[in-house]
Amino acid sequence: MTAPVESSLWRRLFEPKDLQSLAPGTKVLTYAALLGWTFVVLFPLYWLLITSFKLPVQVNDGPDYLPFVDFAPSGHAWRYVFVELGNDTLRPYLNSVVIAFASTLLAVLFGAFAAYALVRIQYRVKLGLILGFLLILAAVVVATAAFGLPWQLSLAVGVALFLLLVVTLGPRLRRAVGNEDIQFWIISNRILPPVVAVLPIYIMFQQMRLLDTHAALILTYMAVNLPIAVWILRDFFAGIPIDLEESAQIDGASKLRILFTIVLPLAKPGLAATFLLVLILAWNEYLLALFLSTADAQTMPLLVAAQNATRGPQWWYMSVLIIIMIAPVVAMTVLLQRYIARGLLIGAVKG
Amino acid sequence: MTATLQEVPSSRLSEWLDRQIAQLLILPTVLILLGLSIFPMLISAYLALSKFSLAPGGYELRYVGFRNFRKLLFGSQQYHFLGTFGALSWFEWLLLLAAAAAVVFGFLRYLRRGRVGVVGILGRLIAASVALGLLLLLLITLNAPGFPGSLVVTLFYVLAGVAVQFALGLGLALLCAQQIRGRNFFRVVFFVPLMVTPVGIAYAFRMLADMGKGPFAPIWQLFGLAEFAWSADPWSARLVVLIGDTWQWTPFLFLILLAAIENQPREQVEAARIDGANAWQVFRDITWPAIAPVAATVVLIRLIEAFKIIDLPNILTNGGPGIATESMTLHAFIAWRTQDLGGSAAVGYMLLFVAVISCVSFFNFVVRPARRHEA
Numbered sequence A: 001m002t003a004p005v006e007s008s009l010w011r012r013l014f015e016p017k018d019l020q021s022l023a024p025g026t027k028v029l030t031y032a033a034l035l036g037w038t039f040v041v042l043f044p045l046y047w048l049l050i051t052s053f054k055l056p057v058q059v060n061d062g063p064d065y066l067p068f069v070d071f072a073p074s075g076h077a078w079r080y081v082f083v084e085l086g087n088d089t090l091r092p093y094l095n096s097v098v099i100a101f102a103s104t105l106l107a108v109l110f111g112a113f114a115a116y117a118l119v120r121i122q123y124r125v126k127l128g129l130i131l132g133f134l135l136i137l138a139a140v141v142v143a144t145a146a147f148g149l150p151w152q153l154s155l156a157v158g159v160a161l162f163l164l165l166v167v168t169l170g171p172r173l174r175r176a177v178g179n180e181d182i183q184f185w186i187i188s189n190r191i192l193p194p195v196v197a198v199l200p201i202y203i204m205f206q207q208m209r210l211l212d213t214h215a216a217l218i219l220t221y222m223a224v225n226l227p228i229a230v231w232i233l234r235d236f237f238a239g240i241p242i243d244l245e246e247s248a249q250i251d252g253a254s255k256l257r258i259l260f261t262i263v264l265p266l267a268k269p270g271l272a273a274t275f276l277l278v279l280i281l282a283w284n285e286y287l288l289a290l291f292l293s294t295a296d297a298q299t300m301p302l303l304v305a306a307q308n309a310t311r312g313p314q315w316w317y318m319s320v321l322i323i324i325m326i327a328p329v330v331a332m333t334v335l336l337q338r339y340i341a342r343g344l345l346i347g348a349v350k351g
Numbered sequence B: 001m002t003a004t005l006q007e008v009p010s011s012r013l014s015e016w017l018d019r020q021i022a023q024l025l026i027l028p029t030v031l032i033l034l035g036l037s038i039f040p041m042l043i044s045a046y047l048a049l050s051k052f053s054l055a056p057g058g059y060e061l062r063y064v065g066f067r068n069f070r071k072l073l074f075g076s077q078q079y080h081f082l083g084t085f086g087a088l089s090w091f092e093w094l095l096l097l098a099a100a101a102a103v104v105f106g107f108l109r110y111l112r113r114g115r116v117g118v119v120g121i122l123g124r125l126i127a128a129s130v131a132l133g134l135l136l137l138l139l140i141t142l143n144a145p146g147f148p149g150s151l152v153v154t155l156f157y158v159l160a161g162v163a164v165q166f167a168l169g170l171g172l173a174l175l176c177a178q179q180i181r182g183r184n185f186f187r188v189v190f191f192v193p194l195m196v197t198p199v200g201i202a203y204a205f206r207m208l209a210d211m212g213k214g215p216f217a218p219i220w221q222l223f224g225l226a227e228f229a230w231s232a233d234p235w236s237a238r239l240v241v242l243i244g245d246t247w248q249w250t251p252f253l254f255l256i257l258l259a260a261i262e263n264q265p266r267e268q269v270e271a272a273r274i275d276g277a278n279a280w281q282v283f284r285d286i287t288w289p290a291i292a293p294v295a296a297t298v299v300l301i302r303l304i305e306a307f308k309i310i311d312l313p314n315i316l317t318n319g320g321p322g323i324a325t326e327s328m329t330l331h332a333f334i335a336w337r338t339q340d341l342g343g344s345a346a347v348g349y350m351l352l353f354v355a356v357i358s359c360v361s362f363f364n365f366v367v368r369p370a371r372r373h374e375a
Helices: A002-014 A024-051 A056-060 A076-084 A087-120 A127-147 A151-168 A179-188 A194-207 A214-238 A243-250 A255-266 A268-284 A287-292 A300-308 A315-350 B002-019 B021-048 B067-073 B090-112 B118-141 B150-176 B183-195 B198-208 B217-222 B234-262 B266-274 B279-306 B311-316 B328-337 B341-372
Strands: B050-055 B058-063
Touching: A002 A024, A024 A315, A024 B150, A024 B183, A024 B198, A024 B234, A056 A315, A076 A315, A087 A179, A087 A214, A087 A255, A087 A268, A087 A300, A087 A315, A087 B021, A127 A151, A127 B021, A179 A214, A179 B021, A194 A214, A194 A287, A194 B021, A194 B328, A194 B341, A214 A268, A214 A287, A214 A315, A214 B021, A243 A255, A255 A268, A255 B002, A255 B021, A268 A315, A287 A300, A287 B328, A300 A315, A300 B198, A300 B311, A315 B183, A315 B198, A315 B234, B002 B021, B021 B050, B021 B341, B050 B341, B067 B341, B090 B118, B118 B150, B118 B341, B150 B183, B150 B234, B150 B279, B150 B328, B150 B341, B183 B234, B198 B234, B198 B311, B234 B279, B234 B311, B266 B279, B279 B341, B311 B328, B328 B341
Parallel strands: none
Antiparallel strands: B050 B058
């Protein structure tokens, strides 16, 4: 007897009336799941926010959930971070701003050049020359590091050898790599774990007395994010119709002029998307900063990470620092999500 | 007159620029990557083969061959890198045999299909032996007396993390792609964690996971777990790292899978619905084939990034208890901090090796076939 009743109830709950709408049961479950994940996403951020307004004793006594109800919010942590620490907070913050913006600007600029070139110009690089270059480079490294040759000498010999190779063997080599291969090589740099490259970069900057400077971090971040910029921008450029450029070319405009007056303005949404994405990556970067900066060029992630110091974690100060670090990013994400997401989408969907 | 006078030098320059444009556009990128990526890699290879020591007035590098790698794989650092070995039960032997059989079967099928090349055979042999070796290592170190080292812990983060995040991302994307209100709200909110710095996430989760004073303390008290210290237990510590990683990276998979689902052929879905197909059938026969190429690509991207994990374990647990949550990048960092540059570079190179083989294999055996149908 109960079976038909149940099945009709089931049907009423889970079978849609028509193709466009959802059945009420499905709808409830869907919203429950989505709101559940919304809670998962927002709760850690909410907890950071209220912890930043708590007194130490309130944090140590156990959980209080609602400001004004469970505990009286206090601005002591904010005052401490902004007034008493003052410059110690401001300096890493400014470092982060300078390094993130400068490295992103460079990465997007060079990335745009390379991406445009890969879309519009056919390259044929002789495979033999690349192998020769790598062999000579390895030989230079070995000669300098293992046999103690002065690096100026080994570098000069290396360059001479390579030029000789280009002049003598260059024209005879057949196998060449095209745009696809160059592109793959650029993007594949992203697979290399940064920890492999950072040790020599550390030594290199040490030799150049650039450790713990803005320049070191800007250069490194630029190099790390360049492949992403090329990858995303390439798809944007590929989507720009070639007709405009062709007619400009017929009118006698130079390639460089076409790039700056026609292509880059047209690719603005793509450039913006790439810029935002790379900016956030640079802003959040931790490992390279850990190696390459100590005090003067310390960035925000390091300052936040260093809060776990001698007196045990002081969650209230830490929360303030984390909030001032992520607030601009979260605001940007909420306001410009469409653009940032577009960069990710184009890179991943077209692959 | 003045105009032409001014134009002469600038036009010569611009002519030169125009002739060299092909080189000039790509050269900065190539030079940057050569200088800050390829060249350091070569130096790192040399570092991995040498012993670093502080000497009066600087430091000294001495070539020691493969000693750093031997130390990691067989010597005093084996416990740290590979782990401590336990014994295998009959069930795990069976599992291993089954995996080996699957690999052999796949290889035979490849041979039978014709179109065999040296590169194909070599690539498959390398991929198969690395996969089987890693599986053996996983089983052997995760067994009772055994204890995983940083390689196994990294693999755990990568495999478990990517699997969980893919499942969650796909589930949320499917829910979000329905005819519901507020889709844009969810899309924006779900995207936020991806942009939050991992360092901040790590501290936030340390607060949340505090079982005595965190927000979930009442729940833990209910279960009598208030005194339990998750950071002292290897598996709960790894789990907390995994939860933080999942919180951060699920949005990435969600966002891209959602875009892929929204791009699926609408008419086909509606036609199938009219013919009475249920949701599972629609997913299996229409949605999944449509999104498979994107899904494979996005998993590959996630895989590439997953191998680099360091922030979360370093701050959540400091790699502890002991070495239980130490990823390979963290292992390399710790070695560097103790002046063992050679050991650090060797760990880095092992990570490079495992990451490249995994990603290239995934690309060749999963992404390529998935994309072939698309074209």
